[in-house]
Amino acid sequence: MTGGTGSDGGQRPRRGLTARPIARLLGLCLVAGLILAGITFPLVGGIGLVSNDASDTVSATSSDLAAGQLPLVTTVTDKQGAPIAYLYDQNRQNTPLEQISPEMRAAIVAIEDRRFYEHDGVDWTGTLRALVTNQSAGSTQQGASTLTQQYIKNYQLYVTARTPSERLKATEATYARKLREVRVALQLERQLAEGTSKRQAKDEILQRYLNIVFLGNNSYGVGAAARTYFNTTPDKLTIPQAAMLAGMVQSTAAFDPVAHPQAATGRRNEVINQMRLQGMITPQQAQEAAASPLGVASAAPPANGCIGAGDAAFFCKYMVDYLGQAGLPAEQLNRGGYTIRTTLDRASLTAMTAALRNEVPARQRNVADVMAAVSPGATRHEVTAMGSNRVFGVDGSELETSYGLPWEPVNLGAGSVYKVFTAATALDKGLGIDYQMQIPPDGYASPIYRDGQGNPFPVRNAGSYAPVLSMTDALAQSPNTGFVKLMEYTGVAPVVDMAVKLGMRSLAEPQGNGGKSIAEIAKEQNQGSFTLGVTPTSVLELSNVGATLASRGTWCPPTPIVSITDPDGAPVPVSEQPCEQVVPPTLADTLMVGMSKDDQPGGTSAAAAGENGWTRPMSGKTGTTQQNKSAAFLGFTPGLSGAVITFDDSSSPRPLCDGGGDSPPFPCSDGNIFGGKTPARTWYKAMNPVLAPTPVQPLPATDPRYVSGGTNEQIPEVVGQSADQAEQALREAGFSVVRSAVNNRAPAGTVVGQSPRGTALPNQPITLQVASGSVPAPPPPPGAVAAPAVGPAPGG
Template sequence: MRRLVILAVVAGVLVAGMLFPFIGGIGLAAGAVSDSAVGTNADLKAGVLPAATTVQDATGHTLATLYDQYRVPVESDRIAPTMKAAIVAIEDRRFYEHGGFDPIGAARALVNNSNGGATQGASTLTEQYVKNYDLYVAATTDAQRRAAVAPSYARKLKEAELAVSLDHELSKDEILTRYLNLVYFGHGAYGVQAAAQTYFGVDASALTVPQAALLAGMVQSPAEYDPVAHPDAAKGRRNVVIEQLRQQGSIDPQQAAAAAAAPLGSVPDPSTPPEGCIGAGDAGYFCDYVLAYLKQAGFPTDKLTGGGYTIRTTLDPDALGKVKAAVDQQVPPTQPHVANVMAVVAPGADSHKVVAMAANRTFGNKEGESSYGLPYEPENMGAGSVYKIFTAATAMEQHLIGIDTLISVPASGYTSPIYKNGNGKPIPVNNDGHYRAALTLQDALAESPNTAFVKLEESTGVPPVVDMAVRLGLTSLAETPYSGKAGTPSIADVMKSQNQASFTLGVTPTSAMELANVQATLASHGTWCPPTPLASVTDRDGKAVPVTQEACRQALEPGIADTLMTGLSKDDSAGGTSAAAAGSEGWNRPIAAKTGTTQQYKSAAFVGATPQLAGASIVFDDSNAPKPICDGSPPHTCSGGNIYGGKAPARTAYRALSDILGDQPIAPLPPVDPAYLKGTLPDAYIPPPTPPAAPDQPAPGGDENTGADNGGGNPGGGGNG
């Protein structure tokens, strides 16, 4: 019965409208009859609107805003009464009297508009809400969006029917609030809160009479009444609204005069926040990692731009600033071809929180910028001798050796009796300098001779070393296809199946984030956790949204992890490969560290962990045709190369970690487990000391170079790593 009554009333008004070219400014073209409404009564009653998602740092500061429509829905009490009065005055003066459809108002608007009076719409605010809901929420295709505003009798009827239904089910204030949260105000601002912020930099609750009147007047045509592009038209329209407010008794004549005399007051360049991680500044890479992490966790990331979520992250803004300063200090953002990246992770038994990450490159899409996940995506050059950590951990787990065991250090040119190349020929392995013929595992990790670890791999086997790397944190090795094509074996599978001894020399792609998490695993007594950037995710109502994250697991027996921390503790001491860098940056804390450099000097890396923080930095050529890098002021590509992990990467990490830790108490490394000081292999025989290194060679314990470049099966040709 209600539908029939509405049909009769609407039809009567529309027939009358045939005598005029417009009804409320909407032409009724002949034949334009289609049921264009795509929303349902249930949708409208629920009233869920697309809302921007915010990504915050650990302090609650907004890093980035994700949206398709920049909208910040607010409750009724956060909308100024002046705004509600203004929109009712200009768009639907009988709003509180009619039942959703207003035949009297439609007829009055028809006559008034045809006589040149103040322009008023024939639709009620409730009908406009229905139409705008269809246009901005329900419609998903261009055809549906066109239909939502088409001059159709059927559409008008459907709008009226739904409006009357809503009026019976919702309060007037709820309808008005939803309308104001929905409509478009221009300059990318959807809804009154976004508009108040965009045009005036205030909350919707603080809108004054002239501000509210300006916004209310813009609803009819945001472009025509744009206060920046068309200030005179905007002011004229605003004053029409002010006059309507006066006529309806919402303001007195004195208030109206003062409001009409006020300047427009909008900001000179109204704009909504930048959309996405591009607007996050130095936190852009971290923001990008958050989205990648959520996607990998199975979170419906396609819902983020309209879901109104609040994503609180683990990013420490103070730490970010210090990491960014450190990477830029070593390699300026504009330095061609040379990238410097770093990631910092906090160890823990139940969580490895990502504290900060940065790159010297500005995050973005402009020339000289990068939107690739430089600090967390694997870079193709490799990390060099950092991977010797995995060989050491494997040998300790197999009880072959401990950190005090003397291991053999063959001279350069050593050929393994086990590992061959593709033609079945022995593979020569070289060192970058001269070493004692035997070193304790602890000293070997600090001085990093290649031959010692390739020989050690003969005892452990390559597959267990690869598996150890994955267990401790290099998870991408087991996920990334070796050929780059989906469905083909992973890098880890190929390394194991081909028995590539070069694995211990760090030839596979890796990332600073994963390397930092390896160190966090060791610093967490062998407990691996995913490097999480998430503190919490809540919906628009403040309710927690669960995110499926991998559970922490014991990747390495605690005694091995704790002892290996001490095994890595000499890198910053005399004879260690990063001693010079530690001294130059004033480092004064115990640290488990390791350096690495690839054979052709196209990349170099440093990893380090204290009980409080773990970090990794990599310097590499980020161009399409990588070249060797020379360490200088600043590092640069060159013909020969001399970058080492103990140079720019180590200086970056020591500086950043030192600044972040600041005046925190100096924490000792965990105590060793006596069971892992020695192993079942006998100590190697120690011959007389070798002669000093030649002047043009790095001294033992100085900087290092691995024996292989990315992806090769030949570990020879370099030096100590």
């Protein structure tokens, strides 16, 4: 019971004052005296509604009541404005009085406070009558709270009180609380009437009451109750509907229309009768209303929180966490009545969810498939969708989770996708995407690649590669030894810093209670394995890396917010990190082109692209971690970026095997999953239907500086020069030289070949093939005399 028994509501028969002991009459006189004293003089500390603080004056309380904001439902929508979730502590929509039907207004006045428009906040007639009756009976038989007093009690209970003890104090059955309630009611009505009419002040009280009162089944106020019980709006409430709701104020439990339909019908008809007796409705209207069925459509309020957002639940949870970091905590969202328009694109989410669960069904044990998509932009990076094959839930099973899979770091890492950061660092240091990378053989012992004890650890490849590849081809084919070798030039620390700059911001966050960040540890330990993606990775951040490159090197926080407005429609500011130009625009453009062969023949995702009919220009990079426990794919176009990670989400991860075809991945003893399999297939399945209606966008233009490399890394062309001249030119350009004699008919000492050509790492040895001036004679036929060696050609 949160309202009251009303003032002359008619629900209980009056009892005459019978003979009682003298002590009871004296008690009655004492109480009457207390009422007078309580109204006339200030109350002492200790009898307040919530606080014992002496500064908690009646005036301050009434001012708070006059200006206070009720807890309201926050509505979360997608980008198109369709609701996806409701966040609330109390299911309440604030409804102006003019949008509440006259029948509802009449019903609540009739049963709870018939003299509402006559008194000044306290119904003295009803108060004295109830006082006499209750004192005579020795127990509470009648109530006398006006709607104003009920509003005060409800406000203290549902708005001010936050702890169980405060809520208990707001409803305690003491004369001290009632006296204070009386004084606050008188003050509040006077305050609201200042500068306006009494009728307008009364309408304001009635509006506030109808919006605050609890009406059962998690419905606060008539707006929520109208939807909960009748699936309608408060302006359309009929006489019997309004009477049922008004009757529930006395006891939402006893008159619950779902649990106790007969009791609810009887109580409703009491209200209808009071409306008739007070001339609010005609006898015919009363008769028809009382004969009508309850007509309760349901008693299910909208699902509270992200759990009710379905496939959008992961996105919703990310949005709540994001706003918490931006200064709008969940508690404020659950009470603020905001309208939050998000960046979620329903079509993208639908396609993404279908792709994820097509590749890995929701109930596939030990295998999670997660994805996030971000749209690039110079001033905003909007999260268009995120999802998982797993269902968002809290049932405790391994097949449901409330963990932020699409944005929280996956501990198993993203594998060779991190080679993108090494390539970006190499370009920043002067190389170009045409740089001919050395690809050491499988088992290469790099000086920066060591095990946990600091011992040299051989780098392994997942296939066979040419000894030299351009950086573009190396990104598409992904040789491990080549990128570890490249990081010997770039250094580990700059690659880690590049990863953070491009979007892996969580790597720079302190771990635990003020511990070092993953980035700090990787740099301190000079982890050559960083380029192979062994660190925890957020799928959302990885997707945002693609958005950064597609935005010409501009990083922006991946935002889920388009706008937030308060209940009055005023914009609510959100504190978001500013965008940053993290790499030169032409570097980003050129690297984007340098990553454009992954879906082409020879690229690691070419098979997945072909299976799904992919034909657009794109940039991509696959990744697989050690023992095939996780695999990843980053792909992006000029208009949209997405990342996928497939991994064993159990407490004891095992290698994963890709079933291929219609068979989903599964844990196995010797994994064979790669980024070009399940992750890439998921990506192409999700992106194709989303991008299909949009125009094909070409990749950006490249810049010669980042294609061929900077001037310090350009290798002088020395073929045809003498060995001495060539060596001098190369050393002056900053390169060391190694000579290698070759049999050649060119004049002796002439350079006939150099390796590498075009660009090289600073200080990288350049091998010169120097002609011997002759070639060996061909071997004679059996029994013949050997021919003399052939000398230089004439004029050579």
